[in-house]
Amino acid sequence: MRARRTRVPVVVQARAGRGPGARALWTCAETLVTCGVVVLLLAVHQLWWTNERARARAVEQVRTLEREWDSSPSAPTPQPVTVSPSPSPPVAAADPATSSPGASAAGPGPARPDVPYAVLRIPRLGLTVPVAHGVGRRTVLDRGYAGHYPGTAAPGRPGNFALAGHRNTHGEPFRRIDRLRPGDTLTVRTRERTHTYRVDRILPQTSPRDTGVIAPVPRSLHKPSYGYDRPGAYLTLTTCTPEFSSRYRLVVWARLVPPRT
Template sequence: MRARVGQRVPVVVQTGGRSRTSARALWLGAETAVTCGVLILLLVVHQLWWTNREARAEALDQVRVLEREWDISPTPESVSGEEPVSDSVSEAGSEPASPSGSAPAPGAAAASPAPSPSAAFAVLRIPRLGLSVPVAEGVSKRSVLDKGYAGHYPGTAGPGAVGNFALAGHRNTHGEPFRYINRLRDGDEISVRTRARTYLYRVDLVLASTSPRDVGVIRAVPRSLVKPSYGYSAPGAYLTLTTCTPEFTSTYRLIVWAKLVSTAPGRG
């Protein structure tokens, strides 16, 4: 049958292939989004759970190793039964008394050889937080802080010494030993045990937030350069704890200061 002159012949366009291509692209996009979401979730789980579990186990094991070693091999002083060099600090800024009653020379309590970099040499305990954690030399993330340890700022005083025994620790992930130091209050006790002695400090001041570049907080006589109303003006035997704040950020630093109140040989 012939088509009439001038009559249009309908043209059929095949659209099935394009529809299938679009559907396939949407499916691949959805799969990619789900895969990315799963990977992000696994990363979060690794950072917030696995690194904490792993670091806490390693830190606790190191505490046991240190204390077992100290108990098996006490210092010559402990074996001979000699009295410790100090016994109390009754007032802010005062120094431990020597057996003769005179104040020791600055740094006398830290006469032992300096620890090797990244080596654990003390155990920090904060009863209020139920915390027991090794203290290692240095503040390297990889070799100290990420292992769940507290890190000793190089160049600051040793435990019990006149000056500032300054420590850093993670607030989140990798054991997060300093996560709750914001809960510490005036009068809370903190102990630091070494092979030779146990040093007891008492919390005195808390600086809720300061700049990461506020180096005044770890000086021998600690005082904030950003907030000068926080800190001290006289020499003493201080302990400083530093960590990041707010939680899950590194924008600012939270500072806790404590003063030495007593020392004793052996276990604390």
């Protein structure tokens, strides 16, 4: 006779429901995960997407400008507006959205803000960026352009041709200007000609309200040992420092190289 197999009974226990504490813990965990995903997406947008979009726009603007100049080089370049210094000037940096003091020989005639009119090249950094009038964030800087401070000199003219640019996000054209050294060359091309400047002095850190750095004869108001005491033709680059912070400003000064005769 065959031996009868004995079946072991399977006992299924009812699943206990979550208590109030467990439900609260689970809800907190879900909330934290959701917040983490949102923060990650915002970081990707700020650190990657804004850069890609601004860089693409800047490259296209450079191509458009130079194609137009090469086809009709004789048309005049619009000149920036000369404005008077205000009683409470905004900071000299990459992030301000209004004008700054320091009126100088900027040339006659108003120009439309946010429209690029020049191209800045820095060979040491491999940088090519369009230059537009004004330093508004939405209209100029967030588009990946270098912004020309209103009231400062035109390219190649006596005075101080002062520019601002983002160091992080939105194309970050001035991210690496801390790598510039005295003797490095920069060029600014307009419709009429290309102006060459040579890096002369660097102010590693100053206050956001140090408007002396973009004066016609640039000199730091907070660190008077940095700057100049004679008129000339200067180019000033300003941006935020340290990276991912707007606490201080980094300033690079260059002087116009006289054209060869």
